[in-house]
Amino acid sequence: MEFKKNDIVTVKIEDMSHDGSGIGKADGYTLFIKDAVIGDEVEAKIMKTKKNYGFARLMNVLVPSPDRTEPKCPKARACGGCQLQFLSYEKQLEFKKNKVDGNLRHIGGFQDFAIEKVMGMDEPWRYRNKAQFPFGKDKDGKIVTGFYAGRTHAIIPNRNCYLGVKENEEILNRIIAYMEENHVEPYNEETGKGLVRHALIRYGFTTKEIMVCLIINGERLPKKERLVEKLTQVQGMTSITANVNKKRSNVILGDKIIPLWGQKYITDYIGNVKYQISPLSFYQVNPVQTVKLYETALEYAGLTGKETVWDLYCGIGTISLFLAQRAKQVNGVEIVPAAIEDAKKNAELNGIENAAFYVGKAEEVLPKKYKEEGIYADVIVVDPPRKGCDEELLSTMLDMKPERIVYVSCDSSTLARDLKILCGEGYALERVAVCDMFPAGVHVETAVLLVRKP
Known part of the structure; x- marks a missing residue:
């Protein structure tokens, strides 16, 4: 038919x-x-x-399926933020485990392995320490904020996302009240006019510190003291900034930060390591699960205090500083200069002196240092973006012959592709663990240990 x-x-x-x-x-x-x-x-x-x-x-x-569940959020179906709210949490974890298992088998060609653990959450709600809310107007001309509908830029009004912290709703109410009272217009993507594009909110789960950064289509925020007055009434408010983005593109953040009140950063902890987080910092969004993921990476690294470790795609040094507690020396590489500055500050903040950081593409820095300086590594840790590792980087890792490679991945399809190359040239897939960083969403983190064959 x-x-x-x-x-x-x-x-x-x-x-x-x-x-x-x-x-x-x-x-x-x-x-x-x-x-x-x-x-x-x-x-x-x-x-x-x-x-x-x-x-x-x-x-x-x-x-209905016996595994179908009533979504907690009334906007779940319209909103593009969640894909799995209709599936019981137990089955979400099974779905993610099967996804990783299937990719390793079908793309990587691995058969003789087992996923040793799936790290889920006891409470899979209110877990995000960061949220970005776009602003616009509804058909009646009222200012709205929320999330985009799936595969569109139509805003589904929602100030109370159940993945984010409760404080977000009060903060958004105060921002919209400021905008309405002072005739501050939201940005219009179609015309390129209007001022307020997004609100970026970060929350320190351990410190309870709050950051608000308004992304604006201009250089100044009118009557900013009125916004500051409203936001500083929120308990825990630590940093209020504006970020300038005048480009007509889908990229949320610009490069320029304008301090409005308080510090330019907040602090938070992963385990016992303290981090400074600025508006532009990459920082894992689920702190509860990040501890589990990093502890697994640390376990897989098998450090005794004698090893030299290279941490590639190190961001603000989140994994590097975790590893430095048990390694002789950790060297981190990251393409974003601001992230490397944060990494150095974070090392200093924690009194960690056995960590060094280098700016540049991992696929350029590592080969150059290996060829010109003859660097070596006992352990290499990689945590690349979704596209996975560059071929030249994989080739250099193979040339350096570390005893162990710990690969932390946010996309199990590119993970499987890269492991196929590494395991075809002298490494064995030893351990695999899955960590659910994004309950109600489809993405999943994987930690893998590769060991050099004798």
């Missing part, structure tokens, strides 16, 4: 895609259906057809 757009079909969901969509068949024709979960029988409306598969919108759940 040939299906066309707007056809209504009944589908039994038998699998889920990497982005969390339910997968089922109507008369042998594969359909991807957002918000449907394994075990559901649903009525769906076909929205787009390809030769061998199509995409459909969930209309009704006819027979």
Whole structure:
């Protein structure tokens, strides 16, 4: 049977895609259906057809899966922030474990391994220490903030996201009150006019310090003292800044920070290591799970106090400083100069003297230092972006022949691709662990230990 757009079909969901969509068949024709979960029988409306598969919108759940759950957030279906709120947390963890397992087997070609642990959360809500809220206007001209609908830049109004901290709602209420009272316009993407683009809010889970950074399409915020007056009434407020971004692009943050009140940073801890976090810093968003992930990386590194470690894509030194507590020397590499400045400050803050940091692309710094200075490593730790490691970097890692490689990954497909190269040239896949950094979302972190074959 040939299906066309707007056809209504009944589908039994038998699998889920990497982005969390339910997968089922109507008369042998594969359909991807957002918000449907394994075990559901649903009525769906076909929205787009390809030769061998199509995409459909969930209309009704006819027979719910035993694993279907009522979402905590009333905006869950419209909002693009969560993909798995309709799936029980136990099954979310199973989905993520299967995703990593499948990628390592199908892309990496690994068969003889087992995922030794899946680190989930006891309380998978209110876990994010950072949130970025876009501002705009609704059809009635009222200022709104929230999150973008999936694959669009249409704002779904929501000041109370259940993944973020409770304090976010009060802060957003105060920002919008300031904007309304002082006729400060939100940014309009279509016209490039308006001032307030986003609010970036960070929260220190240990210190309870709060940072608010307003991203603005200009150099100044009118009547800024009125905004400061409102925000400083929030308990824990530590840093209020503006960030200038006048570019017409999807990139949220610009380079220029304007202090409005208090410090330019907040502090927080991962384990017993203290970090300074500025508006531009990359810092893991789930502090509870970060401790579990980094402790696993530290365990896999097998440090005795005699090792030289290279930490590639080190950010503000989060993993580096964790490792430095048990290594002889840790060297971190990161492309963002501001992050390296933060890393050096963080080392000083903790009295850590056996950590050094270098600015540059990991795939350029490491090969250059190896060829020109003959550097070596007992252990290499990599925590690359989603695209994984550059080929030249992998090649240099192989040339350096460290005893152990600890690979921390936010994308198990590029992880599997890179491990295939490393394990084809003298390394063995020894241990694998999965850490759920993003409950209700589809992404998952993986920590892997590779050991050099004798």
